[in-house]
Amino acid sequence: MIHYQKPIILMRPGAPNDRLAERLGKLGMNVWKWPAFTILPPEEPERVKERLSDLTKFDMVLLASPSAVAASAVYVKKWPEHITLTTIGSGTARVIRAAWGPDTPVLYPEGETFESGSERLFELLKSRGFPSRVLIVRGQVGREWLREQLMAHGTDVEVLPAYQRAPLELSTAELDKLQSSISGPAPIVYLTSTDAVGVLMHAVKTIPGALEWLQKGFILTIHPRPKAQLEEVGFRNVALVSAKDEKVQEAIQKLLSIV
Numbered sequence: 463m464i465h466y467q468k469p470i471i472l473m474r475p476g477a478p479n480d481r482l483a484e485r486l487g488k489l490g491m492n493v494w495k496w497p498a499f500t501i502l503p504p505e506e507p508e509r510v511k512e513r514l515s516d517l518t519k520f521d522m523v524l525l526a527s528p529s530a531v532a533a534s535a536v537y538v539k540k541w542p543e544h545i546t547l548t549t550i551g552s553g554t555a556r557v558i559r560a561a562w563g564p565d566t567p568v569l570y571p572e573g574e575t576f577e578s579g580s581e582r583l584f585e586l587l588k589s590r591g592f593p594s595r596v597l598i599v600r601g602q603v604g605r606e607w608l609r610e611q612l613m614a615h616g617t618d619v620e621v622l623p624a625y626q627r628a629p630l631e632l633s634t635a636e637l638d639k640l641q642s643s644i645s646g647p648a649p650i651v652y653l654t655s656t657d658a659v660g661v662l663m664h665a666v667k668t669i670p671g672a673l674e675w676l677q678k679g680f681i682l683t684i685h686p687r688p689k690a691q692l693e694e695v696g697f698r699n700v701a702l703v704s705a706k707d708e709k710v711q712e713a714i715q716k717l718l719s720i721v
Contacts, residue, residue, distance in 0.1 A: 469643060470714060473498045473653040473662065475627070476529065482652075482707050486714065494649075496636075496665070498658035499627035501529045501601075510624050513597070514538050520620075522546045522593040524583075524608075526600040528557040533624035534599055535561045546593065550583050550605075553684075553705045579685055580608040592617050601627045629661045637669060644671050648679035650717050652703075652710060656688045659695065680717050682710065 470486055472479050475497045483493045504510050514537040517523065523545055525531050531554060541547055541562065548569040549555055555570045569590075571582035587593070595618040598605055602623050609619050632640065643649075653662065666672035673696075680699045683689050692700045703713045 467492060468647040468718065469494050469649040471496050471649050471651040473630070473651065473658050475499045475654075476501055478528070478707075482710060485707055485711060489711075489715075491714070491718075494636075494639075496630055496632070496662075498630050498653060498655065498661045500630075501532075502626040502628055504533070504624050504626060505602075506623070510622060511537055513620075513622050514599075514624075517542055517545055517597070520545065520595050520597045522548060522596045524596060524598045524605070525549050525554060525558060526598060526605050528554055529601065529625050529627075530554075530599040531557045531561050538562075541566070548583065548587075550579055550608075579687065580605055580611075584608055584611050587612070588615075594618065596620070597622055599624045601625050630665045632665050640666060640672055641669050644669070644675040648675055650680045650682065650714055651676065652682045652714070653688060654684050654705065656691050659688055659691045663695065682713055 470491050471494045472483055472486075473496050474482065479495060479497050483495050487493050510533065514534055521544060523534075523541070525534060525547070526549070546569055547558065547567060549558060551570060552572060555568045558568050559566050569586065571579070571586055592612065592615050596612060598609060598619060598621045600621065600623065609621065612619050651662070653659065662676070663673060666676065677696050677698065680701070681692055681697050682701055682703045683692065684703060684705045686702070689700050689702060701713070703710055
């Protein structure tokens with residue numbers, strides 16, 4: 463087995479990050495797990511339970527992320543027939559069907575993750591006719607543009623913060639490891655959201671030269687928005703990749719073979 467020196471920094475939150483880290487570690491890669499956010503219980507769990515236990519006032523529920531799926535699955539064993547279940551892309555749609563069964567109807571923009579997002583979902587809803595009342599299940603923030611657009615087109619929107627996101631804070635050991643690595647090969651970083659860009663920059667700010675080291679490396683992300691954000695703040699080598707583990711692995715292996 464080849465053992466690689468170049469760090470592979472994985473910033474996807476939750477279990478998918480652990481799964482990908484294990485997959486890459488078995489190939490001898492130098493994997494650093496830096497999840498951009500740790501998912502925590504909601505501030506108002508009783509409100510989440512109450513709202514998801516009675517969906518009679520809604521005709522559509524938008525699950526904004528895999529974490530929203532996990533939070534909802536605690537209280538919803540089967541979606542009422544009058545509810546149209548929707549999400550922003552194929553990745554979360556797969557998580558929905560893993561939670562409630564492969565035949566669960568889900569409305570979402572089909573295609574790879576970089577072809578999805580709020581804008582694509584909005585166009586899909588526009589083509590079908592806007593719903594009357596939507597519940598958006600999310601963290602403390604997120605999908606504001608979509609909420610505003612739906613409201614502007616006459617939809618009554620309620621937001622349900624079903625979990626909290628605690629941003630990455632590197633431990634002393636992780637900071638020491640970072641400090642000792644910045645004189646070596648620049649990393650390959652995989653991140654999956656615009657918010658993760660700011661989290662990454664904040665996490666390394668106490669180590670002189672760390673940001674510049676990151677900016678010399680390669681960044682893989684899954685959507686044009688974080689790609690644009692990365693390029694705006696000085697990252698030069700940014701590429702889009704499918705969110706599927708095997709595609710991320712292939713992209714990282716290709717980068718390792720050419721650098």
